[in-house]
Amino acid sequence: MSRPEIGRQEEFRLLVEQHSRALFGLAWRMTGNQQDAEEVVQETFLRAYRSFDRFDGRAQPGTWLHRIAVNCALDLLRTRRHDAGRVELQAVGSDAGDAVPARDTAPGPDRLLLSAEVQRRLTAALGRLSPTERAAFVLRHYQGCPIEEISRELRMSENAAKNCVFRAVQKLREALQPLL
Amino acid sequence: MHLSEEQLVWYRYGEAKGAAAIGEHLAACATCRAAYQSLERVLAAVDQMPAPDPGENYAAAVWQRLEPRLQQCRPAQRDEGAVRSLTLTALFATWRRLALAAAMAVLIVAAFLLGRFWPRPQTVARQPIPEQVRERILLVAVGEHLERSQMILIELANANPGPQLDVSSERQWAADLVGDNRLYRQAAARAGDPAITAVLDDLERVLLEIAHSPSTLSGGELERIQRQIESGDILFKLRVVESKVRRQEEKPNGL
Numbered sequence: 505m506s507r508p509e510i511g512r513q514e515e516f517r518l519l520v521e522q523h524s525r526a527l528f529g530l531a532w533r534m535t536g537n538q539q540d541a542e543e544v545v546q547e548t549f550l551r552a553y554r555s556f557d558r559f560d561g562r563a564q565p566g567t568w569l570h571r572i573a574v575n576c577a578l579d580l581l582r583t584r585r586h587d588a589g590r591v592e593l594q595a596v597g598s599d600a601g602d603a604v605p606a607r608d609t610a611p612g613p614d615r616l617l618l619s620a621e622v623q624r625r626l627t628a629a630l631g632r633l634s635p636t637e638r639a640a641f642v643l644r645h646y647q648g649c650p651i652e653e654i655s656r657e658l659r660m661s662e663n664a665a666k667n668c669v670f671r672a673v674q675k676l677r678e679a680l681q682p683l684l
Numbered sequence: 685m686h687l688s689e690e691q692l693v694w695y696r697y698g699e700a701k702g703a704a705a706i707g708e709h710l711a712a713c714a715t716c717r718a719a720y721q722s723l724e725r726v727l728a729a730v731d732q733m734p735a736p737d738p739g740e741n742y743a744a745a746v747w748q749r750l751e752p753r754l755q756q757c758r759p760a761q762r763d764e765g766a767v768r769s770l771t772l773t774a775l776f777a778t779w780r781r782l783a784l785a786a787a788m789a790v791l792i793v794a795a796f797l798l799g800r801f802w803p804r805p806q807t808v809a810r811q812p813i814p815e816q817v818r819e820r821i822l823l824v825a826v827g828e829h830l831e832r833s834q835m836i837l838i839e840l841a842n843a844n845p846g847p848q849l850d851v852s853s854e855r856q857w858a859a860d861l862v863g864d865n866r867l868y869r870q871a872a873a874r875a876g877d878p879a880i881t882a883v884l885d886d887l888e889r890v891l892l893e894i895a896h897s898p899s900t901l902s903g904g905e906l907e908r909i910q911r912q913i914e915s916g917d918i919l920f921k922l923r924v925v926e927s928k929v930r931r932q933e934e935k936p937n938g939l
Contacts, residue, residue: 513751517747521747524738524742524746525738525743528736528738532736542738545746546746549750550750550753553750553754636831645697645730661854663839664836664857667842669697670689673726674689676727676730677723681726684726
């Protein structure tokens with residue numbers, strides 16, 4: 505391996521160190537499971553590496569990687585869309601059914617039951633969102649992206665992006681409202 | 685008059701038009717306040733979804749898996765265009781430029797669809813891997829075209845007819861889709877698939893209607909477009925065709 509190539513890899517390794525965890529969080533929110541999230545992170549870095557020479561530092565590396573990750577996750581969701589209804593949100597190292605931590609330090613049995621049911625319904629509702637609805641919602645709700653940015657990232661009109669977020673919220677609301 | 689659900693959602697996300705007036709209304713109206721509080725409870729529950737911690741050594745593990753693959757994917761400087769063409773993201777980023785080169789695109793896409801998307805009786809010789817990758821990407825592009833077309837139709841079908849509705853971005857979007865749609869329709873017709881040709885033909889008429897509409901629609905004009913969408917049951921037909929394309933896309937080797 506040539507010296508510039510070694511330097512390039514070292515530079516890239518620092519990016520991997522700094523951004524892996526954040527990208528995993530984003531990918532997990534978008535895909536709903538650990539295995540897919542890890543696949544998205546790997547694919548993100550591979551795509552990023554291919555175009556690393558063109559990354560000239562004008563954008564923040566985090567923003568650049570974040571955009572690639574969103575697209576990787578969307579691609580993955582689209583190719584697995586037939587399974588979208590069965591997407592399960594799983595916490596790392598725990599079963600999906602009891603993953604929501606209650607706010608109280610000693611929640612009563614009623615509250616635990618309610619939390620589990622909220623979790624179950626939320627998991628199902630998120631799994632029923634279309635890939636673009638889910639992506640738009642994650643970007644808006646968890647990443648705090650304004651609609652204008654979401655429309656740019658998902659390559660759709662601002663109205664379409666707004667509709668996606670709104671439909672996602674509606675679906676989540678329909679699923680959870682009876683319990684809350 | 686109460687606030688709409690949409691107003692509440694965008695107020696919650698800080699992107700509502702007339703946020704001050706909405707805030708004042710919420711302070712004065714118990715019904716809307718209750719609806720808003722209910723929305724906040726739902727979104728708070730979403731916030732409580734546990735974000736998994738991949739572990740302290742996650743970055744090291746990512747690098748360990750990544751490093752052996754980096755040398756294989758190192759692109760030569762002159763290959764950047766080819767690499768770019770392998771990403772769906774970039775495919776759409778260059779879509780407008782492809783549209784400008786429409787004559788070439790017709791040949792490529794039609795050849796692809798004629799040869800691969802609609803099966804032919806004669807045996808097709810085994811294709812080299814890069815060709816399969818390219819075809820798979822094009823299949824994804826067909827699926828994306830149908831999905832994007834559905835989105836614009838759903839958006840207009842669900843719009844509330846008011847005195848004026850700004851559809852300038854939808855017009856532009858529809859105009860972009862018309863060219864692509866024409867390519868796919870022509871390819872389907874040449875391949876002798878009347879069902880898909882008919883659906884794409886219906887879609888093209890609606891897209892043209894939208895593309896040629898004024899940038900601001902009156903209630904009557906919007907309703908006319910909505911009737912056109914509903915009368916042909918076009919959204920249902922599009923879902924069926926898209927589902928067929930996605931099934932092709934998901935087959936091993938892309939086809």
